[in-house]
Structures are given as structure tokens and as C-alpha cells.
Amino acid sequence: MRIGLIGAGAVAKYHVEAALALPGARFTAICDLDESAAARAAKDVEGVQFFTDYRALVESDDVDAVIVNTPHALHLPMAIDAARAGKHVLVEKPMATSLADCDLMQEETAAAGVKLAVGHIQHFLPDKVAARALLEQGELGEVVMIRDQRSTDYRPGTRPEWFFSRPIAGGGALINIGGHCLDRALWFGGAPAVEVSASVAQRFGVPVETDGTIALRLANGVGVTIAVVSDPPARSDLLAIVCERGVIEADPRVGTLVRVDGHTRVVRDPDAGDIQQAFTAQLADFLGVIDGDAPAVPLEHARHVVELVLASYESAAAQRSLQIPLRAEVPA
Structure with a gap:
């Protein structure tokens, strides 16, 4: 190919x-x-x-x-x-x-x-793949809650100018970094979202949101909280998956850890080649799709991520929670 x-x-x-x-x-x-x-x-x-x-x-x-x-x-x-x-x-x-x-x-x-x-690269990152495999083993029971913390930087000059254009980027930190968070929250949560509540902040004099929070209720009852913060003192990319019998934490810089009954163990250590490994796996998946295989990321999942970003913007503007689905014609 x-x-x-x-x-x-x-x-x-x-x-x-x-x-x-x-x-x-x-x-x-x-x-x-x-x-x-x-x-x-x-x-x-x-x-x-x-x-x-x-x-x-x-x-x-x-x-x-x-x-x-x-x-x-x-x-x-x-x-x-x-x-x-x-x-x-x-x-x-x-x-x-x-x-x-x-x-x-x-x-x-x-x-x-x-x-x-x-x-959606999150489905191929080794720390997330290890977390997914651990869940599927059944040791921890069902997922009951997800917390996602991401840092970014939306100060002027920190990224190409198009990121600060709402017509071109579709928004700011939430459609960009928040899109990763929504993707992995849905994947690990195991169901589409039925309700969203969001807030945004617009700092540094730029025309798009620089920070935001999103709260989701999934169809299976799992609660999700997401926070994206620009230019904090410490960088973060921490996904915490709370299960019935333990908690998984996945961070590309720390690896994948699990804590059960007061004891923590390392499931996977980070590796310098993890990002490249993820992109290679993603392309291999695409080649499989071309050959007729089912994709790792269904198109309806990718569409739902966009739907939730748009709902987050609408929720933040209206200052209230929204039920999902949104109307198909709602623009970014």
C-alpha cells in the first residue's frame, strides 16, 4: 500500500x-x-x-x-x-x-x-493498551468512574497560529487536547455519553478557550471528569480508571500502574519508543481496515467524540448540562 x-x-x-x-x-x-x-x-x-x-x-x-x-x-x-x-x-x-x-x-x-x-492515537499508546488488557482480565471488576487530567499550553507563540483560529481549528484546548480525553474516557468507560456539563476559560488574550472541564454521564452509569489546563506548574497526562476492586493509572511518562487492596504494582514501564510504536500500530490497523478488517476505532465512536466536544461548547455557553445526542447540524 x-x-x-x-x-x-x-x-x-x-x-x-x-x-x-x-x-x-x-x-x-x-x-x-x-x-x-x-x-x-x-x-x-x-x-x-x-x-x-x-x-x-x-x-x-x-x-x-x-x-x-x-x-x-x-x-x-x-x-x-x-x-x-x-x-x-x-x-x-x-x-x-x-x-x-x-x-x-x-x-x-x-x-x-x-x-x-x-x-485516535490513544487506542494504540502502550500504556493505554496495557490498561485495557488489565481490565479485560477481569481482576478489577467493572469500571465505575474515570478521572482524566491533561495539561497543555495555549499561550501565544507556543503552537502554530491556526490552533488559535476557531473557524480553522473548530475551537481551542477542548477540541484539541480534550478530544484525546473524551476518546479514551469513552473507550475505557464502555458506553456512549448521555449527558455532558462543561465550563471553559479563555486566557492569554487568545480567541479560543485555553482551559476547560467536562463532566460526562455514560449510558451505563459511569461518571467521567476531565480537566484540561494550560501552562500549569507541572505537566500532567494522567488517566485514572476506578474499578470495583482497584484503580488503574495510565500515564505515558510514568507507565501503567494498578492499586488493589492497599498494594501497588507496575503493569508496564514507559519506553522511549512508545509514541512511535503507537503510530506504527495505528497505521497497521488502517492497512487492516483497507483489507476488510474492523477498525480499532469505529467511525461512530470518532463521530461521538466530535459530538461531545460540540456539546461541551454548548453546555459551557448555556451554563447548564445537556442531554445527548445533539442535532446533526450544530456547528463547531
Whole structure:
């Protein structure tokens, strides 16, 4: 499978290395408006075509599938153009910036007869995979509560300017970092959300939210609390999964730990190659989807993450909790 990458941003190097590592894939093309960024991402890779117009990449005869790694509002048009050119599509999270766009993306790829997958990397990170395996063993019983704490940085100059544009990014810290939290909360919680309550803060003089909290009630009764905070004294990425007979903590920098009846044990230690391992596993999953396998991240799950981000924004603006589902036409 010949892979083309659209967008040479921060995680582009992981996508490139994943394609180089898998025997069923070959990295053949990369596109970015900044040719130097594309060159850096594909450094030392032989036979790669470079493009500054993504439409030329998707029309290339040397590309079978594309990875869309671009600002959020561009996911839909790029996915549609790729699908109409007969290319399979892996689109980075969030799937899109509105539910209508999520639905249209699915309709267009299905009509074109190509496969679509959404890159929610949390499902492939080794610390989360270890936590999932521990849950499935049954030792801890059912999940009863989830707490998720994430730090980020939305100060001016800390990230590309498009992140601060609501029309392009779809929002701020919640659609970006909060999307990861919602994804893994739903995955470990084991059910869709039926109620959401959120609040946001807008600091540093930027036009999008920099901080936020989200509380979810899942259909199975599991309660979820999520906090995303910009520029705190200490960085955090801690997912706590509270079960009937113990608590799991997963943190990519600390590893996966479990505490049962007053005793803590390490399930998995972190490794310097964990992020690359996750991206390689994600691409392997995409190749499986192209071959007809079920995806690790169902499209309805990816759509629901977008739905909950939009509901969080609406809840914060209205200062009240909202029932799910939202109307499909609600924009970001």
C-alpha cells in the first residue's frame, strides 16, 4: 500500500516512520505548503515525491492511500478529494469540526468505494493498551468512574497560529487536547455519553478557550471528569480508571500502574519508543481496515467524540448540562 501524507506538522515524522516500518506499506509522497517542513519529515527517505498542493498528491498514480494530518477544518475537503480520486483515507482526530461534516465524510468515502479510518492515537499508546488488557482480565471488576487530567499550553507563540483560529481549528484546548480525553474516557468507560456539563476559560488574550472541564454521564452509569489546563506548574497526562476492586493509572511518562487492596504494582514501564510504536500500530490497523478488517476505532465512536466536544461548547455557553445526542447540524 503506497502511502501519501498531507501535512508535515508535529507528528508527521511518526507517520513516515510507521510507513517505513511496516512490510505492507511504502511511503511514496508528502505534501505541505512549507516545502522545507516536508523535506524534514521525509529526510533520508528515497523515492518520495514532494507536493505543495494536496490535490496533486491525491491524484498521483503513486499513491493508494492518504493520511490527512492538517488543520481540523481541512479534514473534510481533503478526505473528499482523496476519496473521489480513489484513495483510502486515514484522517487525524478530530474527525471533523461538525457532525454534518463527519456524516458527509462517511457518505463520500462509502460512495467512492474507499475505506475511511480516524486516527485516535490513544487506542494504540502502550500504556493505554496495557490498561485495557488489565481490565479485560477481569481482576478489577467493572469500571465505575474515570478521572482524566491533561495539561497543555495555549499561550501565544507556543503552537502554530491556526490552533488559535476557531473557524480553522473548530475551537481551542477542548477540541484539541480534550478530544484525546473524551476518546479514551469513552473507550475505557464502555458506553456512549448521555449527558455532558462543561465550563471553559479563555486566557492569554487568545480567541479560543485555553482551559476547560467536562463532566460526562455514560449510558451505563459511569461518571467521567476531565480537566484540561494550560501552562500549569507541572505537566500532567494522567488517566485514572476506578474499578470495583482497584484503580488503574495510565500515564505515558510514568507507565501503567494498578492499586488493589492497599498494594501497588507496575503493569508496564514507559519506553522511549512508545509514541512511535503507537503510530506504527495505528497505521497497521488502517492497512487492516483497507483489507476488510474492523477498525480499532469505529467511525461512530470518532463521530461521538466530535459530538461531545460540540456539546461541551454548548453546555459551557448555556451554563447548564445537556442531554445527548445533539442535532446533526450544530456547528463547531
